[in-house]
Amino acid sequence: MTARLDNESLVRILTVVLILSATISVLLAVDNLLLAFVLAVVITYLLTPFVNAMERAGATRSIAVLCLYLTIGALLALVAWFLVPTVGRQIAGLQSDLPQYIEGVRKLLTDLEKWLPAAFGDIFNRNTGENGSRVMPVIYNYLFRDLSGILSVSISTLILAPLFAFFMLIDGRSAVKKLIAIVPNDFFETALNLQYQINAQVGGFVRARLLESAIVAAIIWAGLMLIDCPYTIFLSAFAGLMNLVPYVGPVVGAIPAFLIAIINNSTGADLLLILAVYSVAQLIDTAFIVPLVVAKIVNLHAVIVIVVIIIGAQIGGILGMIISVPAASIIKLTGKSIYRHLVGFRT
Amino acid sequence: MLQSLWENVAGKGKKDIRTILKANMLFKDLSPKGLRFVTDIVHIRHYRTGETVFRQGEIGFGMYIIAEGLIDITTACHRGETAVEKEEILVTRLKPDDFFGELALVEENGRRSATARAIMDTRLIGFFKPDLFEILERRPGTGVKILLGLSEVLAQRLIETTAKMAQLNEDINLLKGGAGK
Numbered sequence: 001m002t003a004r005l006d007n008e009s010l011v012r013i014l015t016v017v018l019i020l021s022a023t024i025s026v027l028l029a030v031d032n033l034l035l036a037f038v039l040a041v042v043i044t045y046l047l048t049p050f051v052n053a054m055e056r057a058g059a060t061r062s063i064a065v066l067c068l069y070l071t072i073g074a075l076l077a078l079v080a081w082f083l084v085p086t087v088g089r090q091i092a093g094l095q096s097d098l099p100q101y102i103e104g105v106r107k108l109l110t111d112l113e114k115w116l117p118a119a120f121g122d123i124f125n126r127n128t129g130e131n132g133s134r135v136m137p138v139i140y141n142y143l144f145r146d147l148s149g150i151l152s153v154s155i156s157t158l159i160l161a162p163l164f165a166f167f168m169l170i171d172g173r174s175a176v177k178k179l180i181a182i183v184p185n186d187f188f189e190t191a192l193n194l195q196y197q198i199n200a201q202v203g204g205f206v207r208a209r210l211l212e213s214a215i216v217a218a219i220i221w222a223g224l225m226l227i228d229c230p231y232t233i234f235l236s237a238f239a240g241l242m243n244l245v246p247y248v249g250p251v252v253g254a255i256p257a258f259l260i261a262i263i264n265n266s267t268g269a270d271l272l273l274i275l276a277v278y279s280v281a282q283l284i285d286t287a288f289i290v291p292l293v294v295a296k297i298v299n300l301h302a303v304i305v306i307v308v309i310i311i312g313a314q315i316g317g318i319l320g321m322i323i324s325v326p327a328a329s330i331i332k333l334t335g336k337s338i339y340r341h342l343v344g345f346r347t
Numbered sequence: 348m349l350q351s352l353w354e355n356v357a358g359k360g361k362k363d364i365r366t367i368l369k370a371n372m373l374f375k376d377l378s379p380k381g382l383r384f385v386t387d388i389v390h391i392r393h394y395r396t397g398e399t400v401f402r403q404g405e406i407g408f409g410m411y412i413i414a415e416g417l418i419d420i421t422t423a424c425h426r427g428e429t430a431v432e433k434e435e436i437l438v439t440r441l442k443p444d445d446f447f448g449e450l451a452l453v454e455e456n457g458r459r460s461a462t463a464r465a466i467m468d469t470r471l472i473g474f475f476k477p478d479l480f481e482i483l484e485r486r487p488g489t490g491v492k493i494l495l496g497l498s499e500v501l502a503q504r505l506i507e508t509t510a511k512m513a514q515l516n517e518d519i520n521l522l523k524g525g526a527g528k
Contacts, residue, residue, distance in 0.1 A: 052484050055485045055486065056485065177388075177390070181390065181391075185392060185393075185394060185398065185400070186399075188390075188392065188473075189401070189408045189473075189475065190408075192390070192408065192475055192477055193408045193477060196476075196477035
């Protein structure tokens with residue numbers, strides 16, 4: 001009988017591993033699917049509290065999701081109606097100004113190339129200016145000539161992600177329940193509790209970080225508008241997006257604003273004002289938003305966070321950096337629970 | 348094996364589960380709508396003869412209701428001089444519609460106080476802490492009714508334990524009195 005039970009447990013474990021492996025393989029193999037899936041998970045976590053609230057008010061889950069999608073669709077259309085002219089102007093401005101910025105960055109790199117060997121000797125004697133002038137047109141081509149390609153990728157992701165999220169919101173729980181149903185009896189309770197904890201932790205993390213980034217982006221947008229900086233929407237959106245990456249993100253997020261200011265031959269006072277805007281945003285973030293919103297949702301040591309971000313960047317670029325921290329916290333939580341099951345669970 | 352796996356996945360026999368839930372103290376006050384909602388949330392688990400549901404000392408996360416089969420509840424007792432030697436004492440044998448492990452629904456990382464083992468092929472309905480939290484989040488009214496039912500069960504257990512304690516005290520006093528004479 002024990003042998004039969006062991007066989008059954010083995011079959012069940014293999015089935016779960018097989019389903020998870022197949023899902024991950026498909027996500028990695030098909031173009032854009034991973035990005036669409038990650039975005040769908042983010043949308044699902046963002047909308048779940050609203051769907052639950054509507055369910056509490058008496059709506060069925062399907063109706064709640066449908067109503068929420070229609071409301072968000074209408075709101076987005078309204079926002080787009082107001083923002084499209086401004087965004088269009090900024091894109092057109094950026095497109096016409098970009099050659100000038102490329103030339104400016106090339107000049108900056110050439111100047112740097114002259115200055116660095118003088119200051120530090122031969123170790124910085126690299127052809128950065130020449131390399132820069134080779135790389136910059138490629139970036140320009142990528143941004144504007146290949147715009148149709150980028151747009152098609154974005155559009156397919158932007159259609160797929162909400163579609164996936166729609167079904168995740170309606171059927172996500174029952175899909176997870178069906179997967180957990182296959183887990184052998186011996187690990188069932190632990191698996192169920194682990195799934196609940198991971199779900200709560202990742203959900204809290206996603207919602208808190210997105211809210212934090214949105215607030216930071218709004219502060220930077222308002223600050224840049226006040227000091228009359230160009231491309232406020234792009235710069236604040238970029239800063240908000242980069243703010244999702246702990247520690248290095250806020251620094252990287254501020255670079256474009258400084259580059260634009262330097263290339264436009266802005267004065268030192270202008271640079272100080274930009275520095276003030278980004279610093280104030282970070283101060284508000286660190287002093288008020290993080291303690292109130294993010295708190296200790298992901299309890300990882302700073303050194304571990306940095307190592308994890310580097311690994312994430314190597315594996316998946318910016319997306320890898322953004323999802324590396326929640327992924328690490330999931331691994332930590334899973335490891336802790338498995339350890340507790342194997343060592344502390346049985347006395 | 349495949350059949351039990353399929354039933355676990357497909358959630359077969361929902362009507363039958365609803366009837367069992369309705370008869371349980373925790374879910375007796377639920378409306379038909381609330382009962383349908385809980386039926387979709389609970390977990391059906393199959394255990395073979397001799398298979399352990401949980402062991403004494405393990406961390407527990409919820410309770411089980413017997414849909415079919417029999418469950419033995421046993422506790423390990425130290426025997427003889429050495430603490431290593433343990434003896435299993437049968438506390439009770441549970442039959443269909445009985446439930447066990449409900450303390451784990453309210454305890455934080457509480458450990459199982461006894462071992463539960465199937466003594467024939469058994470089908471259990473599992474209801475766990477994450478399920479209770481989900482119900483409280485999505486249908487607070489249904490969740491509160493379940494919590495009231497759970498409080499009633501725990502109060503009844505407390506009354507039974509207090510009565511047993513009083514009886515034991517009485518027995519000890521009688522023995523003391525007997526020894527004194």
